[in-house]
Amino acid sequence: NAGVTQTPKFRVLKTGQSMTLLCAQDMNHEYMYWYRQDPGMGLRLIHYSVGEGTTAKGEVPDGYNVSRLKKQNFLLGLESAAPSQTSVYFCASSYSDNQPQHFGDGTRLSIL
Amino acid sequence: KQEVTQIPAALSVPEGENLVLNCSFTDSAIYNLQWFRQDPGKGLTSLLLIQSSQREQTSGRLNASLDKSSGRSTLYIAASQPGDSATYLCAVRQYNNNDMRFGAGTRLTVKP
Numbered sequence: 001n002a003g004v005t006q007t008p009k010f011r012v013l014k015t016g017q018s019m020t021l022l023c024a025q026d027m028n029h030e031y032m033y034w035y036r037q038d039p040g041m042g043l044r045l046i047h048y049s050v051g052e053g054t055t056a057k058g059e060v061p062d063g064y065n066v067s068r069l070k071k072q073n074f075l076l077g078l079e080s081a082a083p084s085q086t087s088v089y090f091c092a093s094s095y096s097d098n099q100p101q102h103f104g105d106g107t108r109l110s111i112l
Numbered sequence: 113k114q115e116v117t118q119i120p121a122a123l124s125v126p127e128g129e130n131l132v133l134n135c136s137f138t139d140s141a142i143y144n145l146q147w148f149r150q151d152p153g154k155g156l157t158s159l160l161l162i163q164s165s166q167r168e169q170t171s172g173r174l175n176a177s178l179d180k181s182s183g184r185s186t187l188y189i190a191a192s193q194p195g196d197s198a199t200y201l202c203a204v205r206q207y208n209n210n211d212m213r214f215g216a217g218t219r220l221t222v223k224p
Contacts, residue, residue, distance in 0.1 A: 031210075033212070041216060042116070042214040042215055042216040042217060043201070043212075045211065045212050045213075048210055050210065056210065090156070092155075092156070097143065098161075100146065100158035100161050101146065101156075101158060102158065103148075103156040104155050105155045
């Protein structure tokens with residue numbers, strides 16, 4: 001049972017480049033989330049999804065887009081990367097809004 | 113806007129000591145509160161989730177309490193062990209939306 005898997009684990013981009021982070025879960029969870037974690041600031045919610053085909057904005061959505069075409073996958077896109085988006089990105093999933101969230105191990109993204 | 117604060121930012125205790133970690137929040141209209149641990153370079157692991165109607169939850173040596181009226185939650189760790197060394201984070205989910213707000217965490221070190 002893999003749980004929540006994030007791909008890739010590390011990535012270095014140049015300003016202006018685009019990329020997609022992939023999150024996959026095998027627990028049949030309805031809810032999925034994307035967070036970023038920056039030193040001293042805790043985790044901040046970027047976007048989330050409450051089911052296949054749905055997405056919604058979190059606290060810091062600007063500069064990111066997401067898609068949930070399949071229930072098990074939640075993609076986070078950066079269309080034009082900026083140095084301010086250098087961070088560790090975490091994906092999480094949960095069965096419902098009142099059940100514990102399960103996290104992946106993160107993607108460390110550096111933008112030069 | 114919900115703000116979540118965790119004090120202290122770091123704590124060091126000798127093995128065997130009982131300890132309390134604190135989490136405070138500014139808006140008492142929460143749906144649930146969750147405690148996590150995070151090991152270096154890893155994602156978050158859910159420890160306990162307290163629903164808004166509950167006062168406490170227990171799992172093994174861990175006990176979490178919730179006092180919505182005062183905007184506080186505590187995580188009690190009994191008989192601490194070196195393996196408990198990690199960063200502990202609390203997160204609150206608001207009513208009527210899926211906004212999740214995290215504290216910056218308390219870094220706990222348990223010395224043998």
